[in-house]
Amino acid sequence: MSKLAGKVAVITGGNSGIGLATARLFKEEGATVVINARNEDRRQQVGAELGAVVDDIIPADVSRVEELERFFRTVGERYGKIDILFLNAGVAYFMPLESIDEETFDKQFNINVKGVFFGVQKALPYLREGASVLFTTSVVNQMGMATSNVYAATKAAVRSLARSLSAELIGQGIRVNAISPGPIETPIFGKMGMNDEQLQQMAQGIVSQVPLARFGKPEEVAKLALFIASDDSSFIVGTEIEVDGGMASL
Ligand SMILES: NC(=O)c1ccc[n+]([C@@H]2O[C@H](COP(=O)([O-])OP(=O)(O)OC[C@H]3O[C@@H](n4cnc5c(N)ncnc54)[C@H](OP(=O)(O)O)[C@@H]3O)[C@@H](O)[C@H]2O)c1
Numbered sequence: 001m002s003k004l005a006g007k008v009a010v011i012t013g014g015n016s017g018i019g020l021a022t023a024r025l026f027k028e029e030g031a032t033v034v035i036n037a038r039n040e041d042r043r044q045q046v047g048a049e050l051g052a053v054v055d056d057i058i059p060a061d062v063s064r065v066e067e068l069e070r071f072f073r074t075v076g077e078r079y080g081k082i083d084i085l086f087l088n089a090g091v092a093y094f095m096p097l098e099s100i101d102e103e104t105f106d107k108q109f110n111i112n113v114k115g116v117f118f119g120v121q122k123a124l125p126y127l128r129e130g131a132s133v134l135f136t137t138s139v140v141n142q143m144g145m146a147t148s149n150v151y152a153a154t155k156a157a158v159r160s161l162a163r164s165l166s167a168e169l170i171g172q173g174i175r176v177n178a179i180s181p182g183p184i185e186t187p188i189f190g191k192m193g194m195n196d197e198q199l200q201q202m203a204q205g206i207v208s209q210v211p212l213a214r215f216g217k218p219e220e221v222a223k224l225a226l227f228i229a230s231d232d233s234s235f236i237v238g239t240e241i242e243v244d245g246g247m248a249s250l
Pocket of ligand 1: 012013014015016017018019036037038042060061062063088089090091092111136137138139180181182183184185186187188189191
């Protein structure tokens, strides 16, 4: 039987990588899937590629609170209550301490942390009692990985939000959890501004730290997202679960 039949799922960052694999799986499992796109141009671009994969694409830059408010209002008007909220959009810049400027710092915090906090706040009027809220953190939030500095801090903040917002929303029957991927093969690495050689070096360095000796696939993260989103995880709340090939624990 479909695990998400009749459910409305909202996924940020649903046009790429982990979010896209999750959108596909949620759709296969019977959910109505709504994703955002950073802006109207991106919505049209993404719509041409993903028209058949998701049910709706609504523009919203997650780092802008008024856009999040408008996004969730539109979702509410079109679909009523939200059963699953996967706040997954994120950016990562792995750079040495000396190279990080204020703009790069702010960008990561604004998208990765502010986007999650205000995402929950603005979605709240539309969340159904019993809703499952998921965040994407990262294993680097519990490791001391060189050059992960600001990014790792953003994900530690999100792990903390999964706990504190759980405590705040549990009375409304809303469960909040985080999934914490290790290295996953997605376009995120190509967006870090590194050349091919630097990317290859980084990938080799990362794989050498993964006990399963490979990058994970977005579909492997999507399966965990499905578990957390569905009633199969009904006794799991306020926690962070790794999907990392053993990177954080072995
Ligand atoms: N891949 C990994 O190894 C890994 C490991 C641990 C955690 N994560 C986390 O997993 C999540 C998904 O990453 P991914 O690897 O799937 O990367 P990805 O393929 O680059 O996807 C990131 C998504 O976030 C969206 N996004 C970025 N900035 C946005 C903004 N300001 N407003 C709205 N949407 C925005 C992107 O939209 P555009 O396509 O328009 O840019 C894209 O859809 C992120 O939170 C990331 O930190 C990834």
